Amino acid sequence: MLEKGTSIRIEVADPTPLGLTGLAMVTLVAASQKLGLTDGLSVLIPWAFFLGGIAQVMAGIYDFKHNNLFGSTAFPIYGLFWISMAATWLIKTGAFGQGLADGFDVRQLGVVFLGYLIISVFLTIGALKTNKALIAIMVLIDVLFVGLMLNSFGMGQIWHEIAAWTELTISILGFYAAGANLLNKMYGRTILPLGGPIWS
16 A cells, blocks of 8 residues: 555656557558549548547657657647548548538638648757657658648649658658657667757
8 A cells, every 4th residue: 555645657658659650651541542543532531530640649648648748749739630631521522411511612621731831830840859750751741731731722733742742751751760769669779760859
């Protein structure tokens, strides 16, 4: 029995590999659709909701326990983005009724992407204190939101292409960063380098 005033510290594993895998997987599937390698939203919606969304939100919650301000901010922000995108696609396809589908205005998505671009720029500045792999991912996320925003505002097909290839690159780097974080933590040494911070 614990004495009065005694506290228990519960250790939790680093959730970074989980969060980065969620990001990498959903951007891989989304990029395949944007690039025309796959069709439709039927598979993309559940992956966006569960792995892109819930997995990143979970990673963010556990990063609060690690006192990791960056992870506890970034993972839930992007996790909730993918949950919202899954719901948006369901609305667009008429899953919630024709009335909502008829009222779909892609320019409102452009405004959402603008908001995400703004917070992503702040997160990118914060990432300068982490590692080069994460910095690269954040810069690419900024480019992705520029492409998504301008495409939603009807500024040309080129922005759709830029968004698609950027998303694929985010996925590749995300898988690498997830694997590096996992192996480096498990072995207690650098198995796969992530690079040091730019702004220490």
